[in-house]
Amino acid sequence: QWHSAVMKIFEAAKAPIRWEERNVTAIKGPGGRWMIPPDAKESMDRNKIGLKGPLKTPIAAGHPSMNLLLRKTFDLYANVRPCISIEGYKTPYTNVDLVTIRENTEGEYSGIEHVIVEGVVQSIKLITEDASRRIAEYAFEYARNNQRSSVTAVHKANIMRMSDGLFLRKCREVAEGYKDIKFTEMYLDTVCLNMVQDPTQFDVLVMPNLYGDILSDLCAGLIGGLGVTPSGNIGANGVAIFESVHGTAPDIAGLDMANPTALLLSAVMMLRHMGLHDYGNKIQTACFDTIRDKKVLTKDLGGNSKCSEFTADICRRIQDLD
Amino acid sequence: IVGLGWFGMQTVTLIPGDGIGPEISSAVMKIFEAAKAPIRWEERNVTAIKGPGGRWMIPPDAKESMDRNKIGLKGPLKTPIAAGHPSMNLLLRKTFDLYANVRPCISIEGYKTPYTNVDLVTIRENTEGEYSGIEHVIVEGVVQSIKLITEDASRRIAEYAFEYARNNQRSSVTAVHKANIMRMSDGLFLRKCREVAEGYKDIKFTEMYLDTVCLNMVQDPTQFDVLVMPNLYGDILSDLCAGLIGGLGVTPSGNIGANGVAIFESVHGTAPDIAGLDMANPTALLLSAVMMLRHMGLHDYGNKIQTACFDTIRDKKVLTKDLGGNSKCSEFTADICRRIQDLD
Numbered sequence: 001q002w003h004s005a006v007m008k009i010f011e012a013a014k015a016p017i018r019w020e021e022r023n024v025t026a027i028k029g030p031g032g033r034w035m036i037p038p039d040a041k042e043s044m045d046r047n048k049i050g051l052k053g054p055l056k057t058p059i060a061a062g063h064p065s066m067n068l069l070l071r072k073t074f075d076l077y078a079n080v081r082p083c084i085s086i087e088g089y090k091t092p093y094t095n096v097d098l099v100t101i102r103e104n105t106e107g108e109y110s111g112i113e114h115v116i117v118e119g120v121v122q123s124i125k126l127i128t129e130d131a132s133r134r135i136a137e138y139a140f141e142y143a144r145n146n147q148r149s150s151v152t153a154v155h156k157a158n159i160m161r162m163s164d165g166l167f168l169r170k171c172r173e174v175a176e177g178y179k180d181i182k183f184t185e186m187y188l189d190t191v192c193l194n195m196v197q198d199p200t201q202f203d204v205l206v207m208p209n210l211y212g213d214i215l216s217d218l219c220a221g222l223i224g225g226l227g228v229t230p231s232g233n234i235g236a237n238g239v240a241i242f243e244s245v246h247g248t249a250p251d252i253a254g255l256d257m258a259n260p261t262a263l264l265l266s267a268v269m270m271l272r273h274m275g276l277h278d279y280g281n282k283i284q285t286a287c288f289d290t291i292r293d294k295k296v297l298t299k300d301l302g303g304n305s306k307c308s309e310f311t312a313d314i315c316r317r318i319q320d321l322d
Numbered sequence: 323i324v325g326l327g328w329f330g331m332q333t334v335t336l337i338p339g340d341g342i343g344p345e346i347s348s349a350v351m352k353i354f355e356a357a358k359a360p361i362r363w364e365e366r367n368v369t370a371i372k373g374p375g376g377r378w379m380i381p382p383d384a385k386e387s388m389d390r391n392k393i394g395l396k397g398p399l400k401t402p403i404a405a406g407h408p409s410m411n412l413l414l415r416k417t418f419d420l421y422a423n424v425r426p427c428i429s430i431e432g433y434k435t436p437y438t439n440v441d442l443v444t445i446r447e448n449t450e451g452e453y454s455g456i457e458h459v460i461v462e463g464v465v466q467s468i469k470l471i472t473e474d475a476s477r478r479i480a481e482y483a484f485e486y487a488r489n490n491q492r493s494s495v496t497a498v499h500k501a502n503i504m505r506m507s508d509g510l511f512l513r514k515c516r517e518v519a520e521g522y523k524d525i526k527f528t529e530m531y532l533d534t535v536c537l538n539m540v541q542d543p544t545q546f547d548v549l550v551m552p553n554l555y556g557d558i559l560s561d562l563c564a565g566l567i568g569g570l571g572v573t574p575s576g577n578i579g580a581n582g583v584a585i586f587e588s589v590h591g592t593a594p595d596i597a598g599l600d601m602a603n604p605t606a607l608l609l610s611a612v613m614m615l616r617h618m619g620l621h622d623y624g625n626k627i628q629t630a631c632f633d634t635i636r637d638k639k640v641l642t643k644d645l646g647g648n649s650k651c652s653e654f655t656a657d658i659c660r661r662i663q664d665l666d
Contacts, residue, residue: 093436109503111503114506119473121471121507121510122469122470122507123506124468125466127465128465188557192559193570196565214536214558224541225537
């Protein structure tokens with residue numbers, strides 16, 4: 001229901017987007033390796049831009065995580081989450097407006113672990129110059145393209161001198177080429193301490209994998225959770241996949257109860273990424289106005305309206321805005 | 323087992339520290355005197371010195387005092403500038419095998435934050451994990467950092483967490499981890515927590531991914547009770563939770579070591595800009611001293627002092643600058659002392 005809501009809203013906005021639906025359920029290729037279906041890959045490689053709803057976690061043994069497969073197939077190296085307070089959806093915070101940019105290919109999630117001796121395990125964190133430079137470049141480009149004023153590198157280089165030290169050095173080097181953007185550095189623990197006291201002090205935050213995993217969820221919590229948080233994954237060769245990061249909610253599936261906000265805001269991110277800012281702004285405004293008005297909220301937002309009613313209200317507002 | 327000395331007094335090693343350390347320590351001593359707490363203070367300095375063989379160590383008289391007294395209270399220490407000079411906190415941690423960092427976070431009525439009714443405890447494994455310090459350059463441009471998780475350290479911290487929960491009437495312990503990603507290391511940590519939980523059927527045991535904890539913590543921290551976790555996660559969560567209740571200026575902290583050693587400390591900085599000006603807020607050190615009293619079984623004294631401290635803050639008449647007032651540290655302290663005497 002989420003994607004049909006988004007398509008209806010895009011239609012109401014007359015956004016110049018044509019949708020090509022594909023399924024990414026993993027299949028076994030020749031050689032026995034899991035892969036995404038060839039027609040899905042072909043479509044993404046051709047279109048470059050994708051919008052994705054939640055995927056269920058596979059139960060079958062050996063079946064890999066779909067998200068991991070997508071990440072590897074398209075080298076989705078940057079996870080980007082803009083977190084903006086939604087007026088009308090009350091949380092302990094107002095005026096949150098920050099963006100977390102997480103390096104998504106290496107770091108603590110290398111998957112390399114060993115038993116050294118019985119009862120002693122080591123887990124390897126890998127930081128490379130290339131991945132660090134690439135994510136830093138993306139962060140500064142993003143800041144410039146979205147009129148953000150500062151980029152903060154989040155790290156623990158006081159403790160992990162070599163690995164986080166390398167990450168930090170690359171950020172500093174890239175910053176040199178973006179004198180129009182203010183560059184700062186902050187320890188991860190200090191960021192968390194300050195984030196919950198005053199999130200308005202933050203703008204764009206760039207960091208390695210694990211810190212990004214934590215901070216992106218922490219920041220989603222500040223604005224109301226995964227049901228209202230957009231997300232984008234930037235890959236090599238111009239590929240970008242935007243997605244909602246909440247679950248599949250099987251208990252309400254098919255009952256016209258879902259909240260399409262997260263997927264819709266991800267689609268707005270997508271429009272902006274494509275340079276279609278006017279359409280993105282119009283749709284976001286309509287969405288926020290509907291929520292602020294509180295008349296047709298879905299259950300998770302505190303109302304008892306249907307997904308279709310929520311969607312129709314947004315469509316109406318878009319048409320009124322024209 | 324703590325032996326009672328002369329007149330039932332117990333001797334505690336006091337490390338005032340640097341900057342505002344001495345004045346907040348003297349505030350704590352005044353308040354303890356007003357409460358007639360059976361504590362005798364033995365002051366020591368822990369500034370590192372070079373021992374025979376050239377290794378940095380804490381001064382022998384400080385070590386001897388801690389080994390004898392077992393219990394210590396410590397103010398903030400300044401970060402050493404001199405090259406080669408080690409972190410004092412790291413030296414203390416290694417000297418006394420301070421394996422558990424414990425931070426109770428309770429909302430302070432009168433000191434407004436976006437949250438009310440926070441009442442949780444973070445228990446952080448403080449010897450291994452991501453802070454092993456083992457790093458290598460693999461090839462140019464590729465660095466690896468080793469995270470070490472051992473069965474022994476995981477079991478020890480889990481046992482401490484469940485004992486703490488039982489001794490402090492807490493109903494649940496939650497292990498915080500990322501074992502879905504770090505299957506072996508966090509998996510080992512989690513297994514040890516589960517094993518220890520078996521011996522504490524009176525305490526509810528749950529498990530939660532670190533990212534889910536953070537997502538939920540900022541939406542509703544009241545769902546959490548005792549949280550136990552490896553080093554890095556503890557570093558992050560303990561500071562996150564301190565932020566929920568107002569920051570490091572009001573957050574107590576305790577470090578539990580082997581052989582019965584325990585050092586309680588404020589975790590804010592030395593605030594050199596206000597040192598000596600009677601402007602400091604002694605709350606963090608005082609609440610750490612309250613933790614210390616409870617650790618020693620002196621709950622009545624701890625409760626009395628905490629109540630007086632919270633009442634003074636709630637009343638808002640003599641707040642220090644960082645709490646939103648413009649009173650002096652000595653006035654804030656005197657108000658707490660007066661309330662304690664009234665409570666008797």
